[in-house]
Amino acid sequence: MRLLSSIVFFITVLSNLTHSQTFGFGCLGFFGGYGGFTYQQYDAAGLNDYLKFFNQFENTIDPIGEFTSATGYRVGLNLFRATFENGIIVTAKGFYQYLSEKNKGTVGVGVNNDNYSMDLTLKNWSLGFDVGWEFTKVISWKILDGSLNFNNVTLTQTTDLPGETIVNKYKSDSGVFGYSIGTGIIVSVIRDYISVEGLAGYTYLEVDDLTNEQGIQFFGDIVLPAIYPNISSSKIIESGGFSAVIQINVGFPLL
Numbered sequence: 001m002r003l004l005s006s007i008v009f010f011i012t013v014l015s016n017l018t019h020s021q022t023f024g025f026g027c028l029g030f031f032g033g034y035g036g037f038t039y040q041q042y043d044a045a046g047l048n049d050y051l052k053f054f055n056q057f058e059n060t061i062d063p064i065g066e067f068t069s070a071t072g073y074r075v076g077l078n079l080f081r082a083t084f085e086n087g088i089i090v091t092a093k094g095f096y097q098y099l100s101e102k103n104k105g106t107v108g109v110g111v112n113n114d115n116y117s118m119d120l121t122l123k124n125w126s127l128g129f130d131v132g133w134e135f136t137k138v139i140s141w142k143i144l145d146g147s148l149n150f151n152n153v154t155l156t157q158t159t160d161l162p163g164e165t166i167v168n169k170y171k172s173d174s175g176v177f178g179y180s181i182g183t184g185i186i187v188s189v190i191r192d193y194i195s196v197e198g199l200a201g202y203t204y205l206e207v208d209d210l211t212n213e214q215g216i217q218f219f220g221d222i223v224l225p226a227i228y229p230n231i232s233s234s235k236i237i238e239s240g241g242f243s244a245v246i247q248i249n250v251g252f253p254l255l
Contacts, residue, residue: 032078034197036247040099040122041069042205043241046219046234047120047155055105061113064105067120072099074245076126089132089140095147097124115160122205124151124178132186140186145199149178153207153237155218170210170218172236178205180243195249205240 044067055063076095083089102119128147134140153172158165182201189195210218218236 032081032249032251033076034078034095034247034249035073035075036197036245038072038074038097038099039069039244040071040203041241041243042067042203043238044068044120044236045238046209046236049234050219051103051118058107060105060107062104062106064116064118065103067101067103067118069241070099070101070120070122072097072122074098074247078249078251083134087134089134090129091132092127092129093147094125094127097126097149098122112162117158117160119156119158121154121156122151123154124149126150126180128180137191138188140188142184142186142197142199145180145182145184145201147180149180149203149205150175151178151205151207152176153210155210155236168212170212172207172210176205176207178203178240180204182243184245186249193251197245197247197249199245199247201243203240203243205237206235207237208235210236 048066051064051066054060074095074097076093078091078093080092081089082091099122100119102117104115104117107114107116126147126149128145130142130145132140132142151172152174153176155170157168157170159167180201180203182199184197184199184201186195186197212218219234
């Protein structure tokens with residue numbers, strides 16, 4: 001709440017200091033939306049430690065790969081946008097993002113093999129703002145782009161046995177907090193109406209453990225041999241990492 005209040009105060013100060021400005025994408029005549037492709041890296045330390053144990057002690061023909069990055073999409077709305085005489089652009093926005101990474105493996109000795117798959121999905125609702133500079137009528141530099149992210153993480157573990165499929169689903173607590181910060185370039189196709197945007201930055205994300213419908217934690221359900229280190233002290237996702245977005249922005253005049 002303190003950060004949100006600071007953002008509102010910042011926008012108000014800019015409005016008072018500038019006498020001539022134009023508004024769009026959700027304020028005084030324009031409504032804007034956007035959508036595009038997203039890429040997210042992360043350090044899934046605990047989950048990858050579990051996979052190392054699984055691949056080592058099971059009779060794996062095709063080991064399950066480690067989790068390192070996810071891809072997906074983002075859709076959102078520009079709630080407020082102001083372009084000032086000096087070319088500075090201020091935007092407040094909200095968006096929904098879906099990311100996933102799926103890895104597969106096979107266990108067996110060539111007869112009646114068991115197929116395993118693990119699907120990690122990251123869904124989040126976010127509130128953000130950005131400050132940019134329109135230094136030509138075609139190209140703008142997004143100097144700073146920031147957002148507060150409320151994440152929901154799900155791990156779906158599927159085992160395909162001969163004549164049977166077993167699905168186990170583990171979820172994080174609702175609304176795990178995270179944040180993103182970055183910079184980018186906006187290329188205007190039709191000014192105020194259509195533009196293409198590229199954004200790169202860092203996203204913070206941390207998930208301690210995941211729990212199924214019976215209240216059993218993912219790590220709590222794992223019994224390791226004595227010779228293997230205890231991974232229950234690790235986090236499912238230790239940290240976030242590099243993130244990138246390519247999206248199309250569209251503005252609509254309100255009649």
